[in-house]
Amino acid sequence: MTSDEGWLAAMWPFVRAWLPSAPARVLEIGCGPLGGFVPALSRGGYDAVGVDPEAPEGPGYHRVQFERYQSPQPVDCVVACTSLHHVGDLDLVLDLVGAALVPDGAVVVVEWAWERFDEATARWCFARLAPPEPASEPAWLHRRREDWAAAGQPWDACCQAWATHEGLHTGRAITRALDARFDRRLWTYGPYFFADLLDTTEADEQAAIDAGQIHPDDRHPVRRHAALKRSLPARHPRGLPAAGRFEAGQRQVGRVGLR
Ligand SMILES: C[S@@+](CC[C@H](N)C(=O)[O-])C[C@H]1O[C@@H](n2cnc3c(N)ncnc32)[C@H](O)[C@@H]1O
Secondary structure, eight states: OOOEEEEEEEHHHHHHTTSSSSSSSEETOOOOTTTTHHHHHHHHTOEEEETTTTSSTTTTOOSGGGGGGSSSSOEEEEEEEGGGOOSSHHHHHHHHHHEEEEEEEEEEEEOOGGGGOOOHHHHHTTTTOOOOOSSSSSHHHHHHHHHHHHHTSSSHHHHHHHHHHHOOHHHHHHHHHHHTEEEEEEEEEESGGGGGSOOOHHHHHHHHHTSSSSSTTTTOOEEEEEEEEOSSOOOOOOOOOTTOOOOOOOTTEEEEEEE
């Protein structure tokens, strides 16, 4: 199993748990070259499409940015797994998510808060990287380690410069933008790096978080799970969903913050 396959397999139980019942229409934003959850969704009886310029060829996939895709009909659920931090205009994308959903549709998001990728976490990850494979492109964590070594800068400055260059949205900005449009049903945090590390399980990373080895100054791990429902109240004049209000979600896995 590749690290990308391992990641998707680890995230699938969370995504599956928050889907509407099959059959239902599900759109995945940024399904990636493996097709993300689309194969599992299709096997599970969903009418699933994956929208991503890097999507595989074939039925069920649209190789285009989500902003340029027009769904033939509203969908019951939108899934986005670590794709939102890459999109260009986050507000536009989330407005379009709201517009693509049926009333009371669901949004299931797994995201990364890169701004929490502090030096302790970076060192913990770099100590667990497999040796680089000479014939292949270095993986993203190998590149971060090489760039840091070459930059001669503090980790935080190096990480910030990389994220700015890549145009990555922070987890904080994604949270704010989601909360402005959808009502929280669940908000949890969890491990993020394990799939890219040698002999490291999700449980190993969680144990390091719990022990304070990762993010010692901030007990929040870096991955965010969110399951949200479209806000039902009136739309604003441009026809886009109005801002929803919510009560604070809980940090612990499995706790639910309901409106
Ligand atoms: C980190 S990968 C995640 C892939 C997969 N969802 C996963 O969890 O393994 C981010 C994906 O988002 C896609 N992406 C970035 N911006 C996008 C956009 N505006 N519309 C659709 N996909 C986008 C990229 O092409 C890439 O495949």
